[in-house]
Amino acid sequence: MINISDSASDKLKEMLAEQEIPGMFLRLGVQAGGCSGFSYAMGFDDAETEDDVYMDVNDLKVVVDKESLRLIDGLEIDFEESGMSGGFTMNNPNATATCGCGASFRTALDAGKPAPEEC
Template sequence: MMISATEAAASRVQAFLSKRGKGIGLRLGVKTTGCSGLAYKLEFVDSSNSDDEMFESNGIKIFVDQKSLKYLDGTVLDYTKEGLQEGFKFTNPNVKDECGCGESFTV
């Protein structure tokens, strides 16, 4: 099992944590929603949970709960800026289909 972050994503997470003034990393998970079934969720982590799997990549810690891990194995978190659009991008090898708006996916 593996989750990783690009240098751009890691740099952005470190900047957010620094500005926030606390936190040990980022939690990546999935939630049931949208027209395709699953959507990504991101949140800062101040302390890990007992069921978390922790991955270190480019100097940041990424925490994933056991339920989400099966949907996220192999995912690479990136941060992109294209014109006025910027944000985190997920490259997930488990995705079989995405909704038209790009907010949700199926595995």
Template sequence: MAITMTDSAARHVQRSLSKRGKGVGLRLAVKTSGCSGLAYAIEFADEALPEDVSFESHGMQLLVDARSLPFLDGTQLDFVREGLNEGFKFHNPNSKAECGCGESFAV
């Protein structure tokens, strides 16, 4: 099992952690939500939790709880700028459908 991030995402996380002045990486999870059933949850992690599985990509740590891991296995996290908008984008090979607004997905 593996979860990775692009160089662009790693640079963004590193800059954000530096601005915060603390943190060990990024925590990814899925939660039940939205019209397609599942939604991504993302937050900066100040410490690893006992239930976290850790992945390293481009020198940054990604933490995923064991329950979310089957839904995120193989995912690549990117950070993109499109016009005036910017944000994280999930390239998830497990996703079979996404809602029109892009907030939720189904496997």
């Protein structure tokens, strides 16, 4: 399951409305890379595959591919506005290490593998 705070879902709904494309939804995933091993992927999409898992979170359609879900199950997404900037934050209970910027992570499944280059 993925958890999205009220502030994050409000911001995502606002961003989705700006897309003006019917059927768009939030796609979450993981990509190999980043200074800690995996990087989060978050964007809008309008096509699902048979490898996807669908969730309804705070009235948002969220789609995650099955391979990524095992690494981000329980992920908490928040959004904070700070002065003239703001951003989404990810709190992943599966992460055993994260980089300083919080954009990439490692899990216990990666134990024993060499650490990627530093940020």
